[in-house]
Amino acid sequence: MIITKRHVSRRTVLKGVGVSLALPFLDAMAPAATALAKTDASGKLRFIALEMVHGAAGSTAYGAQHNLWSPGAVGAGFDLGPTALAPLEPLRDYITIVSNTDVRMAEAFTTPEIGGDHFRASSVFLTQAHPKQTMGSDLYVGTSFDQIYARQFGQDTAIPSMQLCIESVDHAGGCEYNYSCAYTDAISWASPSEPLPMLRDPRAVFDTTGFHNASHHNERPERILDFAKINKYHISLVPYFLERLKRTPDGDGNLLDHSLLVYGSPMGNPNVHNHKRCPLFLAGKASGQIKAGLHVKAPDGTPMANVFLTLAHMLGIDDMASFGDSTGELDVNATADLSAE
16 A cells, blocks of 8 residues: 555545534544654644732742742752642643742832832733833833744734733723833733733632732731732642643643743732742643753842743744843753752
8 A cells, every 4th residue: 555645634524424523633634654743733832821910928038938939949859738839739740930030120210110019010021121101102011922922923823812811900090100000901012012901701719818918918927828828729720721731632742741831920029019039830841842840940130031031942932032131041941959050
């Protein structure tokens, strides 16, 4: 029998069965004698970003000492038990924790900006750029990482990008410290002056204490621990999504193999509105480019933008020399303690 590179299309299979259904990729759909990894079956590399707006309990001095966010050990032998990331334990082989990075661009640069950290921070997370202080239409911050990726690769999909939120963010123009609500209400920016609106599904999330109130804990250990419970609750919602990705076949693996998720915050200790030791972790293996199962601790003063620069190059954006206030790449596959170098 002569083997050619002819293959069976999805359309042909559907005509044969005579029903309407969503088909996974079947072996017969790959061209004969063609390696699966060299076909479209290997799957597109997806990028997902999740922001939590108020930092983490582990970014406080007390929280860092008690490992309320990142584990004490670096490399692969870490214990998630004491941390807010404990719900990710079943998926630790897909998780890369990156600790000890800062988001300097969310800091106040001038005296009038002091106090406006909440109103700057969301716009900084994916742009790693400092927003212009304005209540007018002359917005300016930076093009966000997700849109840079979508612009280069999203045209292969029906919807290049989606922006979602779970709570109403309608401030009716009532933002403070001379910052437009657009900075608070959008983490995705198509250009430095074009925020992208989110699809909203308002719902009440917390029965304990309010998220914002808990974040202003006055450095009291018992209140920091309450805030850590909320951080842990947030994380507990992520495994459902990751498990769904992991259970969905995609080419030579699953969707989680071929995805890269960034979860973090541009704020560190919300009680003092600082942007040091900001919480961050990655999920997925980016089509084999990320080892995962690691805790990578960055040297003091490392910009979070360094992580995004590394991810940009992993995602195939090779011509990006810098991003935000990056100073270089950060090895997200490092097994040694980078903070000690």
